[in-house]
Amino acid sequence: MAMRMSSLFLRTLRDDPADAELPGHRLLVRAGYIRRAAPGIYTWLPLGLKVLRKVERIVREEMDAIGAQELTFPALLPREPYETTNRWTEYGDNIFRLKDRKGVDYLLGPTHEEMFTLAVKDMYGSYKDLPLSIYQIQNKYRDEARPRAGLLRGREFLMKDSYSFDVSDEGLQASYDAHRAAYVRIFDRLGFEYVIVAAMSGAMGGSASEEFLAVSAIGEDTFVRNDAGTYAANVEAVVVPQAGPVDASGVPAAHVEDTPDTPTIDTLVASLNANHPRPDGREWTAADTLKNVVVVLVQPDGARVPLAIGVPGDREVDPKRLEAQVAPAEVAAFEEKDFAANPSLVKGYIGPGVLGEDKESRIRYVLDPSIAEGSAWVTGADEHGKHVLDLVLGRDFTADGTIQAAEVRDGDPSPDGNGVLHTARGIEMGHIFQLGRKFAEALDLKVLDEFGKLVTVTMGSYGVGVSRAVAAVAEGTLDEIGLCWPRAVTPADVHVVATGKNRDRDGDVFAKADEITAALEAQGLDVLYDDREKVSPGVKFKDSELIGIPTIVVVGKSLENGVIEIKDRRSGERREVAVESAVDEIVDEVRGRVAGAGA
C-alpha cells in the first residue's frame, strides 16, 4: 500500500532542531524520519523505520548468504557472565546497570560475546559441530558519556552482531574472511564511500581486527591511508615500525649541561642553539630532543599506576592512541600530588636516568619505536635546569619496551613502506575481529577434537551498526536541499506528487496521480504519494526535496498537454514524458534500465 501523505504520520519541520549537531541528523528530524525521545535515544517514525528495515534486510541477506544462523538473545542480561569475563567492571560507566525487584543485578547488553559463548557451550561439544557462525539483529545499549551526533552515537541502537566459533586458527581465519567478504557486499549495497582500515581490538582483546568506515568529514574516527591504496588504518591501529639500530661509535660521552629555565621543548631548543652549538654547526631542533611524558593509568579496579613514555620532542603523545594501547585502563594526568609522591621526578627535566622498572622511580618506561638503538638525544637530567646531551639509547640508557602512542601525522611514511600517509575522518560502520580464545577461556568453552582431547574454541566477533548505518548513509548522501537516499535504502522507490489544490477542483490531476500510483505499486514499487489537498505545489516540492526519495513524479498542470514530469532528486534533472508511457519509464528508471528500453 502506498504511503499517502494525507494520512501518513509525518510532519516536516521548517526549522532545524535545536539539539542536532550534524547536517544529516538535522535533516532526518526535519524530514520526519526520527524524533529524539531522550539524549541519544530515538523514535523511528514510519519513514525512518522503512529505511532502517531496508538496511536490516541487506545485512540479514548477506549474513544468511555466508551460512550464518540468526537467533536473538535478550537485551536484559544477568550480571554473572559479564562478571566472569570481568567486563561488568571494565565497562565502567559505559553500560546501563539495573536491579530487579529482588535486588539481583542486570545490565542492558552492550555486546553479547558472553551470551553467545555460553549458548555454544551449552549446546555443542564436538569439533564436528564447528565451524559455526550465529548472529542477531537487536537493540543494544551503551551509556555514552556524550550522546550526540544523533544516531551515530546513540544510547539505544540497532546492531547486527555475529560470532564465529572454530577449533583452529585457520578455521577462524576462514570465518573471518567470510564475514569480511559479506561486509564488503553489505557496504557496497548500501551505496556510499567506505574504506576498510586496520583497527585496534581495544577492550575486546584478540588479534586481527578491521573496521569499515564511511568516509565523512563529520566522522569521529581518524584514519590514515597512503596514496597507493596499499595501506589504511585507524589512527589508533597504526603500527610505526621499529627503527633499525644506528652506529653510535662517533658520539661523544654523555655530558650534563646547565640549561636554566628550559621546562619546555621550545625553550630548550633555543637555549641549546644559544649556549651549546653543535660541533657540526647544524641547528638543534625539537626532533633532537627526547621528551619523557609521565601519565597515570587508572586500572578498572581504581588502582593508579604511573607510566613514562619517551617520544621525539617534535611529537605529542596521542591520547586516543595511548588509550587504545592501555585499555581497559584509563589515562589520567600525572598531577602535583603524583610528583610529590615520586620525588625523583623533576618536573620539566625528567630523564631516563630515573625512569624504568629497575631504576630509582620504578616507573615503567616505554619508547616510541622511531627511537633507534644507538641514536643520541638531548633529554632531562633529572635536575632542575639541567639537561644531558649525547645520551645514546643502548649505551647510556635503556627502556622497558616500546609503545604505539606518538601522534601520527600527514606525511609520515606509510608503515608498509609505500609512500606517505594522509589523514581523513570516517564513521565506524562495521568492525570485524578475531577474538581468539579470550572469551572461550574465561567461560570455559571447550570441545572434543578429533583425537578426543578437549580444546578451547577460537572465536571471531563481527558487528554492523544498523541504525548508525542509516545516519551514515544520510550524512554521506545528503545535499544542500535535503536528504538524498541511494536506491538500496530509500523509504520508497518513487515520490508521486499531485499538485492540484483539491479533488473538487482538480479532479483529473488527482485521478491520474491515483492511477499512476496504483500502476507503480502493481509493478512492485514502493510509492510515497503526496495526495494532500490544500497544500501548495511549492510546499509539496520542498517536502519532496527534503524527504529525498530518488525519483519524483509530478502530476500537475502539464497533464492538460498529456505529459507528466519525472525528476531525478540527486541531479535535479527533469524531463516530461507522455502520460501513456509514464509508468513504464518510471519503472525503468527505478530498476536502473535505460529509460524506454525495458518493459
Added chain:
Amino acid sequence: MAMRMSSLFLRTLRDDPADAELPGHRLLVRAGYIRRAAPGIYTWLPLGLKVLRKVERIVREEMDAIGAQELTFPALLPREPYETTNRWTEYGDNIFRLKDRKGVDYLLGPTHEEMFTLAVKDMYGSYKDLPLSIYQIQNKYRDEARPRAGLLRGREFLMKDSYSFDVSDEGLQASYDAHRAAYVRIFDRLGFEYVIVAAMSGAMGGSASEEFLAVSAIGEDTFVRNDAGTYAANVEAVVVPQAGPVDASGVPAAHVEDTPDTPTIDTLVASLNANHPRPDGREWTAADTLKNVVVVLVQPDGARVPLAIGVPGDREVDPKRLEAQVAPAEVAAFEEKDFAANPSLVKGYIGPGVLGEDKESRIRYVLDPSIAEGSAWVTGADEHGKHVLDLVLGRDFTADGTIQAAEVRDGDPSPDGNGVLHTARGIEMGHIFQLGRKFAEALDLKVLDEFGKLVTVTMGSYGVGVSRAVAAVAEGTLDEIGLCWPRAVTPADVHVVATGKNRDRDGDVFAKADEITAALEAQGLDVLYDDREKVSPGVKFKDSELIGIPTIVVVGKSLENGVIEIKDRRSGERREVAVESAVDEIVDEVRGRVAGAGA
C-alpha cells in the same frame, strides 16, 4: 535455504528442563526453540525465531490492512512522561527502573501510552489529522513478581501495541471496531481456539475493554461464558446486575440476639437454627446472613484506607475481582493493628451499624449488587457474641455504594439473562480497550476541532503478546509426543528426513533427499532437512515428532521400491507415494489442496 540439521544450531534434549512448569514450555526448550537466559528472560534459537517472526508477520499484515502505521519507540524511556500520568508510581515494583551515568531516571517501557500520546501531540494539531492508528512491534519489559510459565509471563517479551486517536466517541468506537476485526483475523490465522471476553481496563483507566483469550486449562485468567454463546467475560469483568427492590412490609423490626461464640458464618448458622428458629420453619442458611469483610486499600502513595464490603454469607470476596475494582490501589489484610485503630469494629461481629462514611467508623461500606433494597439479613451487631436479625436494607441500614467483588460461580445466572455461567481458563493473547481521554488529558493532547476550538483527543489502546502467542499456540496444539504446529506459524512447511547412515553407504537416499529438498524449496516451501549422518532413524523420527513440523517426509529404505513416505504429524497418518510424484503431493498437502488434485 533449507535449514540442514547437520549444521543447524540446534540440540534437542531428552530430559525436561528443571525449571519449566508447563508442557508447552518444556517442549519448546527440549525441541531447541528457546533457552532461558535468566528468570522470565529467554533466548530465541533459530527454530523459535522462525515461529516468532511468523506470528509477527501475521500481526503486522493485519495491522497494515486496517491502515495502522508502524513506527518504533525506544524501550529505554525517560521518567518524565510516566511521572506526569502517575504511572511511574502506580507501576510499583512491576517495572524496571534504572539511572544513567548522570543519575537521571529511566524505565524499561512496559507499555507506551505516554510516548505515543506525546508523539501525536508533538506532530498533530487538527481534527483533520485524525483518525490515526499507529503501532509498534517491540520488546517490552515488566518485572513480574513470579516470572514463570515460560514465555507466557516473561520479563522481556515481544508485543505489538497500537493506539488510536480520534476526536469523537464515535470515532473511537470505529477505531476500536477496526482493531477488533483485525484481532479476529489475527487469531483466526494463528489457528487455535480462542474466546473474546469482556474485560476490565484495570490500571489503564478507560471504558470498553475486551480480551482475546486462548482457551487453555493452564491459563492464568479465569473467564465465564454461558452455553448460548451470548455472554463471555473475564471473571474480573463480570457485572452482576443490581437486584431489584423487594417488599419488606412483612419483616418484623430488627432485633439484636445473643449468639455466643459465632465468629464464623458456619457457627452463626448453627446457632440460629438451634436458638432462633424462623417463624416459617425454614432452616437458616449462610445465604440469609450478611458478611461484612473489611480490607485495607494501600494507595500508590502508601496511604492505607480501610474498605468494608458486604456480601451474602455464602460467598467469598474474590481477591482478583476486588483488586481489579480498586486498582491502582492494592488490597491488604485488615490486621490486628487496624482493629486496634478502629475500636468500633468488633472482630467477627461487624455490622452495618458502624460501617459507612457517615457512621462511627467512617469506613466506606459497599455492598454486593445481589443484595436487594428491602431484603432482610442476619448480620453482626457490633458487639461480641451478638447478631442482629431482620435487618432490612433501606429501612434499617444503608451503604455507600456497591462493588463487583463477590466471587462468581459456576451456575450463576448469566448477566445478560441468558442461562447460567460456566467457568473456564484462558491465556490472555490480546487486549483491546477504549482508553478514552485519560492519557490525553494528563499529557494535554488537544486538537482544533472544525469550529477552531481545542478539544481533547480520545484514545484506544490495543495489544497482542507476540512472544506469548508463540507459547499459547505451542500449549494449545501440542500432543503427548511433542510440539505440533499449525501451518500458519510452523518454523518450516516440511521436515525431510533422510534415514541413511552416511553418504558413503547410503548415497542414493541422501541424493534423493537432497533433490526433493531442493525441489520443494524451488516451489517456495520452507524445509527443515535432517541430513545428519551417523544418527539412527529412531532418533531422527523422535526429533521430528518433538519439533512438530506438520508434514514429515521420510526418504529411506523404501526408495528401493520407488516410494517415499509422507507423514502427517498431527494424525500420525502415513502414506507411501511414488518418488516421481512426491514433490507435487507434498506441495499439495502443504497448500491444503486435496492430495494429487493440484499442481
